[in-house]
Amino acid sequence: MGRYLERANFxxxxxxxxxxxxxxxxxxxxxxxxxxxxxAIDRQPLGGILHLHPMDDxxxxxxxxxxxxxxxxxxxxxxxxxxxxxxxxxARQMRHCISDEMWxxxxxxxxxxxxxxxxxxxxxxxxxxxSRVSAAIDMFSxxxxxxxxxxxxxxxxxxxxxxxxxxxACSLLLAQQRLQKSALDYDESDWGSLLRVFHALDVxxxxxxxEIDPKLALNLLVSDRxxxxxxxxxxxxxxxxxxxxxDGPNQQSSDAGxxxxxxxxxxxxxxxxxxDDDEAFLMQVRxxxxxxxxxxxxxxxxYAAEDIPQFLSR
Amino acid sequence: xxxxxxxxxxxxxxxxxxxxxxxRQHCRELYKTLFELTDTDLLEMQERVTRSFYQxxxxxxxxxxxxxxxxxxxxxxVPRLVPQAEWRHIESGLDQRLxxxxxxxxxxxxxxxxxxxxxxxxxxxxxxxxxRIEMRGxxxxxxxxxxxxxxxxxxxxxxxxxxEDNLRVPSGVSYMIETRKVIKANFRNAYRGSQVLDVxxxxxxxxxxxxxxxxxxxxxxxxxxxxxxxxxxxxYEHMFLAREIGAELVEGRDLLVNDGFVFMRTTTGLxxxxxxxxxxxxxxxxxxxxxxxxxxxxxxxxxxxxxGNVALVNAPGTGVADDKSVYSFVPDMIRYYLSEEPIxxxxxxxxxxxxxxxxxxxxxxxxxxxxxVGGSGGxxxxxxxxxxxxxxxxxxxxxxADPANYISQPVLALSRxxxxxxxxxxxxxxxxxxxxxxxxxxxxxxxxxxxxxxKEGSLVVNSSQGGGAKDIWVLGD
Numbered sequence: 001m002g003r004y005l006e007r008a009n010f011x012x013x014x015x016x017x018x019x020x021x022x023x024x025x026x027x028x029x030x031x032x033x034x035x036x037x038x039x040a041i042d043r044q045p046l047g048g049i050l051h052l053h054p055m056d057d058x059x060x061x062x063x064x065x066x067x068x069x070x071x072x073x074x075x076x077x078x079x080x081x082x083x084x085x086x087x088x089x090x091a092r093q094m095r096h097c098i099s100d101e102m103w104x105x106x107x108x109x110x111x112x113x114x115x116x117x118x119x120x121x122x123x124x125x126x127x128x129x130x131s132r133v134s135a136a137i138d139m140f141s142x143x144x145x146x147x148x149x150x151x152x153x154x155x156x157x158x159x160x161x162x163x164x165x166x167x168x169a170c171s172l173l174l175a176q177q178r179l180q181k182s183a184l185d186y187d188e189s190d191w192g193s194l195l196r197v198f199h200a201l202d203v204x205x206x207x208x209x210x211e212i213d214p215k216l217a218l219n220l221l222v223s224d225r226x227x228x229x230x231x232x233x234x235x236x237x238x239x240x241x242x243x244x245x246x247d248g249p250n251q252q253s254s255d256a257g258x259x260x261x262x263x264x265x266x267x268x269x270x271x272x273x274x275x276d277d278d279e280a281f282l283m284q285v286r287x288x289x290x291x292x293x294x295x296x297x298x299x300x301x302x303y304a305a306e307d308i309p310q311f312l313s314r
Numbered sequence: 315x316x317x318x319x320x321x322x323x324x325x326x327x328x329x330x331x332x333x334x335x336x337x338r339q340h341c342r343e344l345y346k347t348l349f350e351l352t353d354t355d356l357l358e359m360q361e362r363v364t365r366s367f368y369q370x371x372x373x374x375x376x377x378x379x380x381x382x383x384x385x386x387x388x389x390x391x392v393p394r395l396v397p398q399a400e401w402r403h404i405e406s407g408l409d410q411r412l413x414x415x416x417x418x419x420x421x422x423x424x425x426x427x428x429x430x431x432x433x434x435x436x437x438x439x440x441x442x443x444x445x446r447i448e449m450r451g452x453x454x455x456x457x458x459x460x461x462x463x464x465x466x467x468x469x470x471x472x473x474x475x476x477x478e479d480n481l482r483v484p485s486g487v488s489y490m491i492e493t494r495k496v497i498k499a500n501f502r503n504a505y506r507g508s509q510v511l512d513v514x515x516x517x518x519x520x521x522x523x524x525x526x527x528x529x530x531x532x533x534x535x536x537x538x539x540x541x542x543x544x545x546x547x548x549x550y551e552h553m554f555l556a557r558e559i560g561a562e563l564v565e566g567r568d569l570l571v572n573d574g575f576v577f578m579r580t581t582t583g584l585x586x587x588x589x590x591x592x593x594x595x596x597x598x599x600x601x602x603x604x605x606x607x608x609x610x611x612x613x614x615x616x617x618x619x620x621x622g623n624v625a626l627v628n629a630p631g632t633g634v635a636d637d638k639s640v641y642s643f644v645p646d647m648i649r650y651y652l653s654e655e656p657i658x659x660x661x662x663x664x665x666x667x668x669x670x671x672x673x674x675x676x677x678x679x680x681x682x683x684x685x686x687v688g689g690s691g692g693x694x695x696x697x698x699x700x701x702x703x704x705x706x707x708x709x710x711x712x713x714x715a716d717p718a719n720y721i722s723q724p725v726l727a728l729s730r731x732x733x734x735x736x737x738x739x740x741x742x743x744x745x746x747x748x749x750x751x752x753x754x755x756x757x758x759x760x761x762x763x764x765x766x767x768x769k770e771g772s773l774v775v776n777s778s779q780g781g782g783a784k785d786i787w788v789l790g791d
Binding site (some may be wrong): 092107158249300301 | 553
């Protein structure tokens, strides 16, 4: 549930950025934005490879279909609706573990968006639609914070949310780095839109300048201690949630999970400053986060009963 | 909104009106409320009720060829009222019936005296597919083989009668409670004014019942509700009940049996389970004993049950007592085991396994309802007067091919109650499923799941066939 909704929220913000860009930004920047999304989610658009057309109209038509595929296309597991639906389905399956208010908050938004189609949002204000869905997901998190009992269900939900944030953020930053390297006419506005997706543009401007330096922007998104969605803060929160969950059935596996979370946090806190291989670093963080995800699953959920000392001692 | 076009028929009991069109004594308060509401008020209320069910996600899932569709049971906002004297009659009748059915189960899986004494034929019991030979020689705690029962009652001008006993995994209780919550919020004044008796403590009664069934020596049992899984159409109810009783909601893969005890996987390790409220059919409970291909059950579960280390509620094998052939012998069971006369009548039932009943059934097919003995959900049945000649001929051939698989009953004029259909009140046939709990004693909440045949003239109330539901208000004295 936490993972799907986190991804849906990222998708909302990316698509809102694209919808805003369509109003007044150059075609090149819009094109960069689409490629960044598809690279981050590791997919090709349904229509094949993205092309930058010299004429505006083609790009705008493309934008409609791309936005549709990323918003409402149910066969695309990364689409906003697919992620939202999967999150809601997870919530349905574990309704006995979440509060009534959480369910109602999520389900009400689901009922609103489930039958919408691209024309319903495209001709009025797609930005408003994406903002509203994003706000609904944020509200769901707020309702959860206010109402959910702080048992292991809470900590697992939060852990999933942070792991997803970490992985998606890494993928997005990697996409940005790779596209930036290959782009002939790279522009700082590409970083501006990315900072906005991470709710970091205002902070960046206050702290550094209104001119965006890619190195500083990346540094902020990776290692800032106070930015809610920086890699450093996210990995720290994931580690805290894991520690709160406590030991699983098998002490060795639990300890291995804690060690891996600590290693990941140390990597970002202490290694980042001295590394000059950004891409390799981000891939390492992403790889560790996947390992952590699998380790937690096997420790707490998918364990074999025969592996538990308690079982053997009976 | 008035009842100007509301049609009454003398041959059909109406739950709200006397035959002269005046509201029944106990319905006057509600009648006045309905009468004073404008059309808009009522339609808005109906809309709120429906929306509330969707928003709360009180749904069941229908799996089609391509996609799953989430649906609600259509809820009619006009409650059905039952005066307390009538309820006491129902309550005592159901208590009597469940006591007799439990005695029957204890008997047929042990000494089988009822068969030896010729009260019920051997083949009716042992030929029933739901008779589980694996349960022979076993006893249930407090003699409660069936601890959760949903009995379908109908009402005619002659009074209440039992249509069938659901003794395996009866469903609908979540709708009873959720419907009550929504309806009382919409009829606040009428609800308070009518002194409606509460049903929302069902979870507490269920918990007390399950606790009493725990293995000997266990005073604070761990209770788990075993669901077939999230894709089961009744999953909402499983989740709802698990919450109501503070039980763990588990699937078969979450449980394992070791050394004759049942354990549940948790994130901190294995935890012993003492009582399992199972919503999985017998066939799928334990692949070692029943269907070997079952992925829903728990290998070794019946072994743990036999050792007395876990309670299964309801016990496996209870289906033999709600088979439609066995049903016709329930009044005899009451006389045999309890030495009492049945308080609630049965519907006159003919068993096609008997040559004279077969002949009668085939000769009168256009006047009868014919059902498969193991059928449910309104499937595998023929309503003679509503069927075409071709349909009756086809069904007759099926009956002749396997007579023991069919019973017949007269077509009964189920009572009707006012329902809001489109923008006016129309009468629709209804039934009533109260839920009876049995541990050391019988427990019931005053109410039940009232099903409606929404299609005009239809007698089929099953939700799987387009039926709806409404709240039942049992009134205080």
